[in-house]
Amino acid sequence: MTDVPASFDHEAALLACARGERRALQALYEHEGRYLLGVALRIMRDRALAEDVLHDAFLNLWNRAASFDPARGAARGWIYTVVRHTALNRIRAMQHEVSAGDDLEELADRPDPAVEAPDWQADLGRLDECLGQLSDAKRASIVYAYVDGCTHGEIAERLQAPLGSVKAWIKRGLAALRECIG
Template sequence: MTAAPLDARLDPIADWLGGCARGDRSALKAIYDREGAALLGMATRILRRREVAEEVLQEAFVQIWRRAASFDPSLGSGRAWVFAVVRNRALNQLRDDRHVPVEDHDLEAYAAHDEATEDAFDRLAESEALKRCLSRLDPVRRKAVLLAYCLGLTHGEIAGRLGAPLGTVKAWIRRSLASLRTCMS
């Protein structure tokens, strides 16, 4: 069973993605105007370097423009799709840049964003299915999922942050995602 597509009034980004698929450049600009700052913030948290995050965001918007026709509203919201594109581009860049050292002060600033996981959860509308499904997860497992998908932390970083074994964190996230898929369908 698939979820019903969202009404464009509730998900304007889905409507704008449709515009992008039809070649409407103003639709891409509308997505950028609405979500650009949040997307840049997410990419910066993942990459820890703003200049690289800006490049990744630009590449992601090119990808959004080119692949907008592949967006399927029955699989999720337009906003989630756009954030997934940017997140995946940032994580790919991070994998490519593993040889770049991270300064201690960058790690301290990164740790300050730990509250962002709860903020992300709190910002979800009470009526939103994702919030309902996340609420059903054990709080520690929910935090692991949010750390991975809101802050872009690796399983190893999450294990260190939560003081749990790496294998346990991987199992929590895998099982939580399976639970979320079931709950959302």
């Protein structure tokens, strides 16, 4: 997540949304909208779809603000999670599945104004190589989190591992990927 002014209180904005204060939702959009659009765009790979996802995510934020629990995590992280899950749910609803292998060639053949196909192939190949260097637990945790959209708790259930271990595997695994990819 990108830096925003420290003076903005995400938690207070969410609590205000829960009370029905529309100005709070507007303030959230003004402070985070462009960054959240970036999150949606990275997942959707289409600006129009990403904008639709962002709209739906802000409706979700408005409707679910009362379910935010500060004891379970930071408000800003919760907001980003809502956007991410909204995008992932949209992809699932579109029945847009990309599996390894032959589908990667199809994905690389699609023109993307932001990334040329050879870059996709190189990046995907390097990512696959780096993922292969991780331990099974770290690799599975990262895939469950970033491909399947699972929460840390869901990953812990799937792997039958303690929550703290899952969080550590993801943190260390991402650090190793960053180092490997360079």
